[in-house]
Amino acid sequence: MNDTATLSNFDLRDEIKAYWSARAETFDTQPGHEIFSEDERAAWHCLILKHLGEGEGRAALDLASGTGVVSHLLDDLGFRVTGMDWSEQMLERAREKARTRGRSIRFVMGDAENTMEPDDSYDVITNRHLVWTLVDPKAAFVEWHRVLKPGGKVLIVDGDFVNVSPLTQFLKRLATAAGRIGLIKDARHGAASPEMAETHNRILSQVYFSEGARAEAVVDLLRAAGFAKVTVDKDMRAIHRAQKKNFSFFKGLERATQHRYAICAEK
Numbered sequence: 001m002n003d004t005a006t007l008s009n010f011d012l013r014d015e016i017k018a019y020w021s022a023r024a025e026t027f028d029t030q031p032g033h034e035i036f037s038e039d040e041r042a043a044w045h046c047l048i049l050k051h052l053g054e055g056e057g058r059a060a061l062d063l064a065s066g067t068g069v070v071s072h073l074l075d076d077l078g079f080r081v082t083g084m085d086w087s088e089q090m091l092e093r094a095r096e097k098a099r100t101r102g103r104s105i106r107f108v109m110g111d112a113e114n115t116m117e118p119d120d121s122y123d124v125i126t127n128r129h130l131v132w133t134l135v136d137p138k139a140a141f142v143e144w145h146r147v148l149k150p151g152g153k154v155l156i157v158d159g160d161f162v163n164v165s166p167l168t169q170f171l172k173r174l175a176t177a178a179g180r181i182g183l184i185k186d187a188r189h190g191a192a193s194p195e196m197a198e199t200h201n202r203i204l205s206q207v208y209f210s211e212g213a214r215a216e217a218v219v220d221l222l223r224a225a226g227f228a229k230v231t232v233d234k235d236m237r238a239i240h241r242a243q244k245k246n247f248s249f250f251k252g253l254e255r256a257t258q259h260r261y262a263i264c265a266e267k
């Protein structure tokens with residue numbers, strides 16, 4: 001196979017997969033990803049309970065599970081959890097963490113847009129920070145509707161990281177400047193190097209929600225896929241308050257001023 005063929009076969013989905021695989025090693029060291037306080041854990045539990053209720057042995061599919069942070073929250077609440085991700089590096093860490101913590105969470109490799117799971121097989125589907133990076137969210141939501149049991153619920157936690165308010169932009173600039181002179185360490189806590197930041201921006205410019213995943217646009221697509229009783233919850237204050245303790249001042253404020261939300265919908 002020559003270089004040209006290799007390049008042309010490496011599509012956007014491959015690039016997204018490679019990007020997250022490269023971030024797997026440090027993912028759990030970053031506040032906002034892994035949970036670093038019992039306050040934050042409790043706030044996440046509250047959000048899940050509010051929308052999905054206690055697990056009581058119900059089957060949950062945590063899509064784009066990464067290192068399994070949300071999968072563990074669901075397991076805490078008594079769900080029978082399958083975590084699915086397409087990055088082997090993320091899955092390795094997720095399996096290792098579950099082993100260390102003595103949890104029996106099943107982690108499988110798969111594509112959130114085409115899960116290959118049977119029809120009507122899950123009571124709930126969750127995902128955090130996946131929707132903004134989906135190549136084809138319309139197809140994905142139809143797929144999630146197919147896989148859920150009648151009456152099953154999807155809970156999406158995401159945000160619009162493109163259209164940020166002037167205040168958020170200002171805070172981001174301050175955080176970047178403070179990071180440059182070594183005042184804070186988490187200015188670029190996500191993509192850790194300029195190359196990774198460039199890859200992130202290239203991916204973002206090509207995905208469906210390249211203009212930002214506004215809650216209203218996500219709701220429209222969910223309804224078009226057949227979901228009902230769609231609710232948007234923008235009250236993430238308890239989570240952000242708890243996370244703030246592990247962020248620099250600017251980073252905490254930046255997060256709290258972004259358009260972040262949880263959307264719940266029913267089949």
Ligand SMILES: C[S@@+](CC[C@H](N)C(=O)[O-])C[C@H]1O[C@@H](n2cnc3c(N)ncnc32)[C@H](O)[C@@H]1O
Nearest residue numbers: 020064065066069085086087090111112128129
């Ligand atoms: C920002 S991380 C979020 C991980 C986890 N949900 C969390 O909140 O801690 C994004 C994850 O989505 C996964 N991902 C992105 N698109 C995917 C897809 N179509 N199918 C499966 N996994 C996907 C990546 O491999 C990565 O692990």
